Amino acid sequence: MKTKTTYRNLGACLAGSFLFATSALGAGLNPIGSEKQFFFDDEIVETLENTRLRLNVAEKLADNPVIKADRPWEGSDTRVGFVIFDERLGKFRMRYSSGEFQSGGRNEKGEIIVLGEGDDLAKQRVTCEAWSDDGIHWEKPNLGLVEFNGSKDNNILPPEAIRGYFMEDLHETDPAKRYKGLTRKGSYSGNGMTFDLYYSPDGYDWKPYENNPIIDTGDQKGRWGPTDFAGWDPVRKTYVAYLENNYHMHSKYLHHRSIARAESPDMIHWSEPETIIRTDDLDYPDTEFYHLPTLPYEGWTIGLLWIFSTTNTTHEPHFVFSRDGIHFDRRFREPIVRRGDHGDFDSVSLYANRPVVHGDEIFIYYTGTNWRSPEQLEALGDQAGAGIGLAILPRDGFVSLEGARADYSVVTTRSFNFTGSQLHLNLRAALQQWGAEPCDVRVEILDGRHTPVSGFGFEDADPITATDLDHVVTWRGQSDVSALEGQPVRLRISFKNAKLYAFQFR
16 A cells, blocks of 8 residues: 655654754755755655655675684684774774683672783783775784784784774874874773873874873763764864763763763863763663764764663664764664674674775674673683674665555655756665566656656656666756756655665766
C-alpha cells in the first residue's frame, strides 16, 4: 500500500524527544546553492510516498581485525588511537597501543583486581605506528626509534613522540603546528586534572606550549571527562571538544554519563563545558553516553555516539547528526556498526573511532573487545582481548531512502533555488537476482506550483539503472539545468529497486 507522509511530521514521530535544531528557513524558499543535500534533512524533504529512511549499517571487513598482534612486543589487547589519511605522505597513518589486561586475584572485599599498564606483566603496553596505502592492508614499519630486546627494528614510538588526543589540524597555517596533541595529568574523579598542549610538524617531534597547562580543572571534579578534541569546526569557526561530562560521578541530580561540548578560538582558552546530549524517555534506563567522535561532513557534524549499556556491559556506536555541532538528532536508535557474534573479538564492546573519508568510501575504524567487566576478564582468562576492526560505508551512505520493488517510491523536496549547471545524484541499485527487480530512477524538476517544468518531466527523464555515486541526471540526453539557476524549484524523484543517498547541483 502506498503511503504519503509530510516529512516534518515523520521526523517528529521518529525522533521522540531528541535534541533538534530548528532552521530559521522554515517552510519558505531554501537557498541550497551548490551544497550537497541529504534525505535525512527535514529542511529539504517535503513529502515521502511508499518509502522511508533507513540507517545503513557499515559493512565489516571479512578479514577483521585489520591489525593483528603478530610482533613480540604486542599483546592480546590492541586498541586504535587515531587514523588519518596523510595527504603529504599519500598514506593512511594509524597509531595504536598494544599490551595486556589480566585478572590478578581478588582483594579483601572480594573484588577482582585488574592488572594492566604499569603492572608487572610480561607484555608492557606500547604505542606503535602502522601505515597503509588503501586503509585495509597495513604494514608495521621499522621506525628505528625504540630498542626492544636489543634491536630497534620495530614500529614502537618513544614516550616523547606520543601525545594523547592527537589531531591533524588542517586549519592551522603554521607548518610547525600542523599536528596538535595533549597530555593529561591527574584523574577525572580525584583532585582534578590538567591538560598540556603540544605542537608538531610531523607527529613525531613535539614542542610544548610555553604557558601550559591550558586546562586546569582544579577542584571542579568531573568538569572534564574522557574527551575527543575534535579540532576545527568549520561551521562555527572555532575549535571544539566533545567530552563525557563526568559530573555524573559526583552529582545527586545527574547519575548518567552525558555528552558535553566546549569551544576554543585557539586551542588554548576553553569555554566551560555545556551538556548537549542527555538520555531521554526513548532510552533504556541503563543507557549512558560514553563518547562522541565527530566528523565535519558536507556542512554537517556527523557523530558516532557510544551507547553504554551498564546492565549488559556493552558499547556500540549510534549515528547522530547536527547542523550546528550542538543540537544532535538521534532518530536512528540502532548501531551503525554492529557488535560481533559470540566468540568474535568484538562481541562485547565496539568503540568506534572518528570516520575517515577517502575517495568514494567512509572508513570506520574501531576497537572491538570480548570483555568489558572484570568478571568477564576473569572468566575468559588468556582468551580475553581487544583488536582493531574496520567497517566501510559508501560515500554519503550513512542514511538512505529505500525504494520499493514493484511500484515507484517518490520523494518530493521543498522549494529551493540552486547554483550550478548539472544535477548530480548519489544512488545504489539493488541486487536483482532472487530479490529485487531492475533499478529505475527518474528525476523531475517542478515549479512553485508542483508542475513539471517543460522538458524536465517524468516522460523526459532518462531512467537511471545502475549504482553511481556521482550520476549526472539527464532529460532526453541533456544535462544542462543552468536556465533554472536561481529560480524557485522542487525535485520529484520516482524510484524503485534503489537506495537514494544525496543530490547536489554543480
